[in-house]
Amino acid sequence: MNLGSGETDWERVRNITDKELEAAIASDPDSDFPLDEGEWELVIPRKQPVSIRLDEDVLTYFKETGPRYQTRINKVLRSYVKAQKIKEKAKDKKKA
Numbered sequence: 001m002n003l004g005s006g007e008t009d010w011e012r013v014r015n016i017t018d019k020e021l022e023a024a025i026a027s028d029p030d031s032d033f034p035l036d037e038g039e040w041e042l043v044i045p046r047k048q049p050v051s052i053r054l055d056e057d058v059l060t061y062f063k064e065t066g067p068r069y070q071t072r073i074n075k076v077l078r079s080y081v082k083a084q085k086i087k088e089k090a091k092d093k094k095k096a
Contacts, residue, residue: 047074 016024025031054073062069 062073065072
């Protein structure tokens, strides 16, 4: 196993006890998450597997941008949805 040549004390990491690890986590100011597990489910939308037909050139473009192309397609679609919702709100305000 190649652990790299950084400054990490890997011997200490391998030998740390659960109690020491828990104490280190508790003392880390960045370890206190503002949301519990149930609240994260409300914040992070669940992804649903779907079958979708895309134009070949569109799919090729996203695939050529590298791994995680489906995530990028999702981001583009999310951006579109957000823009449409903003337009709808503005339209509703004009009606009122």
